[in-house]
Amino acid sequence: MITLSSDSGSPYPAAMKGVIAQHSEARLVDVAHQFPRQSAQTTAFWLRELLPYFPPAVHLVAVAPGPDRAELVVRAGEHAFVGPDNGVLLPPARELADDYEAYRLAEFGDGTGSWPPDPGSSTFRGRDVFAPMAAHVHEQGVTKVDAIDALEPTTAEEPVSVPEPTVEDDAIRGEVLAVDDFGTAVTNIPGDLLTDHDGTHVRVNGTAAQVRRSAAAVEAGKRVVTAGSHGTVELTINGGRGTNAFSVHTGSDVVLRW
Amino acid sequence: MITLSSDSGSPYPAAMKGVIAQHSEARLVDVAHQFPRQSAQTTAFWLRELLPYFPPAVHLVAVAPGPDRAELVVRAGEHAFVGPDNGVLLPPARELADDYEAYRLAEFGDGTGSWPPDPGSSTFRGRDVFAPMAAHVHEQGVTKVDAIDALEPTTAEEPVSVPEPTVEDDAIRGEVLAVDDFGTAVTNIPGDLLTDHDGTHVRVNGTAAQVRRSAAAVEAGKRVVTAGSHGTVELTINGGRGTNAFSVHTGSDVVLRW
Amino acid sequence: MITLSSDSGSPYPAAMKGVIAQHSEARLVDVAHQFPRQSAQTTAFWLRELLPYFPPAVHLVAVAPGPDRAELVVRAGEHAFVGPDNGVLLPPARELADDYEAYRLAEFGDGTGSWPPDPGSSTFRGRDVFAPMAAHVHEQGVTKVDAIDALEPTTAEEPVSVPEPTVEDDAIRGEVLAVDDFGTAVTNIPGDLLTDHDGTHVRVNGTAAQVRRSAAAVEAGKRVVTAGSHGTVELTINGGRGTNAFSVHTGSDVVLRW
Numbered sequence: 001m002i003t004l005s006s007d008s009g010s011p012y013p014a015a016m017k018g019v020i021a022q023h024s025e026a027r028l029v030d031v032a033h034q035f036p037r038q039s040a041q042t043t044a045f046w047l048r049e050l051l052p053y054f055p056p057a058v059h060l061v062a063v064a065p066g067p068d069r070a071e072l073v074v075r076a077g078e079h080a081f082v083g084p085d086n087g088v089l090l091p092p093a094r095e096l097a098d099d100y101e102a103y104r105l106a107e108f109g110d111g112t113g114s115w116p117p118d119p120g121s122s123t124f125r126g127r128d129v130f131a132p133m134a135a136h137v138h139e140q141g142v143t144k145v146d147a148i149d150a151l152e153p154t155t156a157e158e159p160v161s162v163p164e165p166t167v168e169d170d171a172i173r174g175e176v177l178a179v180d181d182f183g184t185a186v187t188n189i190p191g192d193l194l195t196d197h198d199g200t201h202v203r204v205n206g207t208a209a210q211v212r213r214s215a216a217a218v219e220a221g222k223r224v225v226t227a228g229s230h231g232t233v234e235l236t237i238n239g240g241r242g243t244n245a246f247s248v249h250t251g252s253d254v255v256l257r258w
Numbered sequence: 259m260i261t262l263s264s265d266s267g268s269p270y271p272a273a274m275k276g277v278i279a280q281h282s283e284a285r286l287v288d289v290a291h292q293f294p295r296q297s298a299q300t301t302a303f304w305l306r307e308l309l310p311y312f313p314p315a316v317h318l319v320a321v322a323p324g325p326d327r328a329e330l331v332v333r334a335g336e337h338a339f340v341g342p343d344n345g346v347l348l349p350p351a352r353e354l355a356d357d358y359e360a361y362r363l364a365e366f367g368d369g370t371g372s373w374p375p376d377p378g379s380s381t382f383r384g385r386d387v388f389a390p391m392a393a394h395v396h397e398q399g400v401t402k403v404d405a406i407d408a409l410e411p412t413t414a415e416e417p418v419s420v421p422e423p424t425v426e427d428d429a430i431r432g433e434v435l436a437v438d439d440f441g442t443a444v445t446n447i448p449g450d451l452l453t454d455h456d457g458t459h460v461r462v463n464g465t466a467a468q469v470r471r472s473a474a475a476v477e478a479g480k481r482v483v484t485a486g487s488h489g490t491v492e493l494t495i496n497g498g499r500g501t502n503a504f505s506v507h508t509g510s511d512v513v514l515r516w
Numbered sequence: 517m518i519t520l521s522s523d524s525g526s527p528y529p530a531a532m533k534g535v536i537a538q539h540s541e542a543r544l545v546d547v548a549h550q551f552p553r554q555s556a557q558t559t560a561f562w563l564r565e566l567l568p569y570f571p572p573a574v575h576l577v578a579v580a581p582g583p584d585r586a587e588l589v590v591r592a593g594e595h596a597f598v599g600p601d602n603g604v605l606l607p608p609a610r611e612l613a614d615d616y617e618a619y620r621l622a623e624f625g626d627g628t629g630s631w632p633p634d635p636g637s638s639t640f641r642g643r644d645v646f647a648p649m650a651a652h653v654h655e656q657g658v659t660k661v662d663a664i665d666a667l668e669p670t671t672a673e674e675p676v677s678v679p680e681p682t683v684e685d686d687a688i689r690g691e692v693l694a695v696d697d698f699g700t701a702v703t704n705i706p707g708d709l710l711t712d713h714d715g716t717h718v719r720v721n722g723t724a725a726q727v728r729r730s731a732a733a734v735e736a737g738k739r740v741v742t743a744g745s746h747g748t749v750e751l752t753i754n755g756g757r758g759t760n761a762f763s764v765h766t767g768s769d770v771v772l773r774w
Binding site: 007008009010011012014015017018019021022028037062124126127 | 545547562566570745
């Protein structure tokens with residue numbers, strides 16, 4: 001299995017899938033292709049949350065590769081990552097295994113992708129570098145990445161710091177990680193902190209709201225703090241957009257006080 | 259084959275797929291992950307429209323599970339559904355087979371998902387309950403669900419009522435079920451009611467429009483009623499958003515008069 | 517492998533996949549389902565860019581079929597296309613092979629799809645015609661399409677003209693092909709024209725901007741022209757939407773002057 005994560009939206013991921021399919025019959029599963037471009041922390045958070053639910057797989061992560069970033073293959077137990085050396089691969093790698101080994105791409109090429117690219121060519125790494133390398137690692141077998149000629153052991157960049165919530169006696173401090181199609185603000189605050197608080201009145205960044213199990217449990221126009229389907233606290237409102245009701249957007253600080 | 263339907267948007271469905279892939283090699287096909295959260299009727303409409311096109315499959319439906327809803331497995335002929343007991347599974351089940359049997363989840367668990375959950379844990383049912391159970395039903399075989407220990411025969415909640423259009427001599431009454439990326443309002447009124455009416459002038463909620471086979475058939479700024487690619491009547495406008503042109507949104511009543 | 521491209525958004529492509537799965541075990545890969553409805557040129561551009569990265573496959577293209585368009589199967593080398601005779605299949609077909617053969621659908625039917633449809637029925641061609649025919653072509657084998665009874669050799673409509681950029685000494689003229697979720701305007705101007713121009717000041721439709729490798733390389737509020745992950749020039753701004761900053765939308769002309 002090869003999973004695909006990117007920040008390139010539609011239709012570009014199709015090219016990555018086509019390239020992989022030229023080299024491998026691996027099952028392809030999309031993680032997401034709308035990861036935010038300028039927040040490696042948010043992407044690292046989601047990958048760390050989501051990838052542990054997968055069986056052993058190669059995870060292609062074409063997120064914020066940036067022109068100055070080297071390419072990495074990271075092995076973590078029976079999982080491997082292929083992506084940029086921007087610190088985003090390591091938080092999920094550490095979640096999947098106690099230890100990891102990082103490799104830098106040296107030289108490879110077989111006609112449908114190569115590294116380093118020809119000077120002057122338009123190389124797009126998700127498609128031209130990460131996709132063929134992910135297929136190659138999959139076909140070789142994750143536990144044998146150390147035998148791939150094109151890979152040289154290296155020391156990866158420092159992992160990005162995943163935005164961790166802090167829990168104090170009277171306040172929980174977190175961050176808005178994403179806004180869904182309904183305008184609900186998804187935070188990084190664990191949802192189980194709300195357990196046994198159904199009906200409790202709280203303040204979010206000073207704005208009054210109520211802890212409820214769903215927005216439908218209150219009157220229209222009332223603000224709700226709920227444990228959402230992502231496993232974390234969400235800010236919403238019955239009959240409107242939570243982002244407007246709480247004046248937050250992706251990246252906003254969230255301070256929840258009992 | 260296992261199909262996946264949810265209201266959780268991106269990236270959460272990836273976790274459900276990962277969990278399924280731990281237990282099953284079944285092909286995974288997304289139906290949709292943007293079903294509206296507060297309209298079980300709309301979801302039931304779409305599932306009833308779409309699932310009959312599938313070969314025998316297990317259909318995971320993680321839509322509006324709500325904290326108080328029990329979990330169901332429903333067998334309908336060679337198809338099975340795994341989802342919440344909120345009435346949304348039965349309209350498509352009845353469309354797929356003359357009869358169905360409903361089962362309630364008793365106790366199960368194997369380390370990647372369990373029911374009932376540990377007290378105090380953050381259990382998210384799409385990922386932790388429905389996904390492993392869908393994989394289990396698939397591996398066991400749909401026709402043998404009655405042999406699964408964790409399932410007990412039950413009587414399901416009443417099916418939600420799918421919003422059905424009514425056709426009278428001079429008026430057709432329906433509802434806006436969805437708004438697409440182009441602002442086109444997709445209704446539940448069958449598109450073939452427009453057959454042989456190309457060019458006819460109609461009123462939609464009192465607003466004048468013309469029946470045409472596409473918005474491109476009229477001048478810019480003209481409102482059009484058309485039979486869309488979903489098989490139903492759509493409200494659109496050449497060069498704009500149909501929702502604005504007709505002042506409708508998801509859930510709006512639509513009265514079309516000849 | 518069968519790829520799927522459409523302009524029908526969500527959830528309609530699920531029905532096409534269900535129909536295909538009734539007839540074939542082929543791997544299904546989505547190219548995109550948000551191709552613009554009224555721009556066959558843009559769709560042809562993307563298909564021509566993306567499909568050459570795929571191994572031999574059947575490409576279902578349910579884009580702007582329009583009520584008056586015939587149905588085509590086009591063979592190009594080891595690839596085949598199934599879609600409407602609206603000129604959109606031929607630019608990618610020509611990219612995939614030196615020559616192509618076009619076939620028109622005569623009569624076929626097997627209960628889950630048929631052509632021509634019963635009079636008065638709601639036939640939706642992506643689901644009812646293209647999907648079963650794509651599965652049939654896949655099962656028959658692309659190189660044997662000439663043996664399919666339901667297909668008759670034909671001459672296809674003229675290919676749509678893909679919007680090609682023109683490069684002059686002091687100006688490059690192109691077009692906005694798409695706007696991504698971040699408001700970045702993706703053009704058809706090749707990204708490698710910016711190579712070795714990092715830091716150069718340019719004018720886009722008269723508006724000053726700077727060529728940089730990413731929007732993060734400039735101060736907030738500064739306009740940037742960059743080579744994006746799609747392989748083409750993109751118009752963006754640090755901390756905002758490129759479409760607003762450059763006053764462009766899908767289909768806008770773009771004149772870039774050094």
